[in-house]
Amino acid sequence: MQTNLAPEYAGTTDGLEAEAILRKCVHCGFCNATCPSYQILGDELDGPRGRIYLMKQVLEGLTPTRRTQMHLDRCLTCRNCETTCPSGVSYGHLLDIGRKLVDEKVSRPAPERALRWALKEGLPSPLFAPAMKLGQMLRAVMPASLKNKLPPKQDAGEWPTRQHPRQVLMLAGCVQPAMMPNINAASARVLDAVGIQTRVAAKAGCCGAVKFHLNDQDRARDEMRANIDAWWPYVEGGVEAIMMNASGCGVTVKEYGHLLRHDPVYAAKAQRISELTRDLSEWLPELAQKLQGKLRLDAANSVAYHPPCSLQHGQKLRGGVEQYLGELGFDVKTTRTESNLCCGSAGTYSVLNPQVAYPLRDRKLAHLGELNPAQIVSANVGCIAHLQSGTATPVRHWIELLDEALDGTKL
Numbered sequence: 001m002q003t004n005l006a007p008e009y010a011g012t013t014d015g016l017e018a019e020a021i022l023r024k025c026v027h028c029g030f031c032n033a034t035c036p037s038y039q040i041l042g043d044e045l046d047g048p049r050g051r052i053y054l055m056k057q058v059l060e061g062l063t064p065t066r067r068t069q070m071h072l073d074r075c076l077t078c079r080n081c082e083t084t085c086p087s088g089v090s091y092g093h094l095l096d097i098g099r100k101l102v103d104e105k106v107s108r109p110a111p112e113r114a115l116r117w118a119l120k121e122g123l124p125s126p127l128f129a130p131a132m133k134l135g136q137m138l139r140a141v142m143p144a145s146l147k148n149k150l151p152p153k154q155d156a157g158e159w160p161t162r163q164h165p166r167q168v169l170m171l172a173g174c175v176q177p178a179m180m181p182n183i184n185a186a187s188a189r190v191l192d193a194v195g196i197q198t199r200v201a202a203k204a205g206c207c208g209a210v211k212f213h214l215n216d217q218d219r220a221r222d223e224m225r226a227n228i229d230a231w232w233p234y235v236e237g238g239v240e241a242i243m244m245n246a247s248g249c250g251v252t253v254k255e256y257g258h259l260l261r262h263d264p265v266y267a268a269k270a271q272r273i274s275e276l277t278r279d280l281s282e283w284l285p286e287l288a289q290k291l292q293g294k295l296r297l298d299a300a301n302s303v304a305y306h307p308p309c310s311l312q313h314g315q316k317l318r319g320g321v322e323q324y325l326g327e328l329g330f331d332v333k334t335t336r337t338e339s340n341l342c343c344g345s346a347g348t349y350s351v352l353n354p355q356v357a358y359p360l361r362d363r364k365l366a367h368l369g370e371l372n373p374a375q376i377v378s379a380n381v382g383c384i385a386h387l388q389s390g391t392a393t394p395v396r397h398w399i400e401l402l403d404e405a406l407d408g409t410k411l
Contacts, residue, residue, distance in 0.1 A: 006061030031081035055098035124206035251314030345386035
C-alpha cells in the first residue's frame with residue numbers, strides 16, 4: 001500500500017514504522033473474515049482493512065475525528081488478522097501507533113476519560129486486591145453487571161517450599177493474585193513436581209499491557225523498565241526463563257525488546273528479557289514426559305479448551321495445550337467452529353465495549369457448550385473471568401487441572 005506521509009510524520013520513528021507496515025498491505029481483505037468485531041458489527045471500518053485505511057489517512061495528514069477514534073477503539077487487538085494475513089502485516093504494532101496519533105488530536109468525553117483513567121490506574125494498583133476482597137464480600141447483593149467482573153473468592157493452596165537447581169521467574173500479575181490466586185500457586189506446584197523452582201521478584205508489577213493498550217504508552221514503558229530492573233539480578237544469577245501463566249502478559253513481555261528498542265539504556269536488556277520469556281504451556285512437552293502415568297484422572301471429566309488470542313495469535317503458540325494434556329490422559333476437546341475467534345475479554349475491552357464483548361462471549365460459549373464439557377479451560381485470566389460470567393460450567397486455567405490430578409486429593 002503506497003503511503004505518502006504528512007510532513008509532521010515524515011522521518012519520525014512512528015511514521016517510518018507505520019509506513020513500513022502499511023507497504024506490506026495488499027488490500028486483500030482476508031483479515032476481515034477472521035476479525036471478531038467485523039463479525040459482530042459488519043462495518044468495513046470495524047475490520048482490519050478499514051482501520052488500516054483510517055490510519056493511512058491520518059498518517060497522510062487527514063484530521064481524525066471521534067468516529068476515527070471509535071473504530072480504532074473497537075478493535076480487540078486479538079491479532080487474528082495477523083495469523084490470517086498472507087502478507088505478514090504487523091497490524092498490532094500499526095494499531096498502537098494509530099491509536100496514539102489519533103488520541104493526540106481527538107479529545108475524549110469526560111466520562112470516557114474517567115473510566116479509562118480508573119482502569120489504567122486501578123487495575124495495576126496495590127489497592128486492587130483489597131477492593132477485590134471487599135467486592136467479593138458484597139458479591140451476593142451486587143447487580144449482575146458488577147457481579148460479572150467479580151469471581152468468587154478462591155483458595156490458593158500451599159506454595160511449594162522445596163529448592164531446586166533449576167529456577168524460573170514468574171510474573172505474579174496485577175489482577176491475577178487477587179482474582180484467581182490458585183493459578184500462580186498451581187503453576188509453582190506443578191513445576192516443583194518436575195524439579196523446577198518458581199520464584200517471584202517482589203518489585204515486579206504490571207507487565208505494562210493495561211496502560212499501553214489504554215494509550216498511556218510512556219507510563220507503560222516505565223512499568224516495563226521497572227520489571228526489567230526487578231528481574232535483572234535473577235537473569236544475571238542464571239534463572240532459566242521468565243514464566244508467564246497469563247498469556248496476555250506473556251505476549252506483552254515477549255515484545256519488550258520491540259517496545260523499548262529505541263531506549264539507549266534498556267534496549268539490550270529488554271531484548272534479553274523477551275528472549276527469556278516463555279508461556280507456561282511451553283513446558284508442557286517436558287511435563288508430559290515426566291508426569292506420564294503419575295496422574296490421577298477422572299475418566300468422565302471431559303474438558304473443552306479455549307485458546308486465548310494472546311496465545312494462539314499473539315505468541316503464535318497453537319495446539320500445544322490440547323496435544324500434551326491429551327498425551328497425559330485428559331479428555332480435551334476444542335470446538336471445530338471459530339476456535340480462532342476472540343471470546344471478547346481482551347483486557348479492559350469487555351468493560352469499554354460491552355456491546356461487542358458480550359455477544360462474542362455468548363457466541364464462544366455456545367460453540368464450547370456443543371462439546372458438553374464438565375469444565376472449560378483456558379490460559380489467560382481475562383478469558384477465564386469473562387467466559388465464567390456467562391456460564392455455570394466451571395471455567396479454569398489448564399494448569400489447575402494438572403495440579404489437581406497431580407495432587408489427587410481434590411478429585
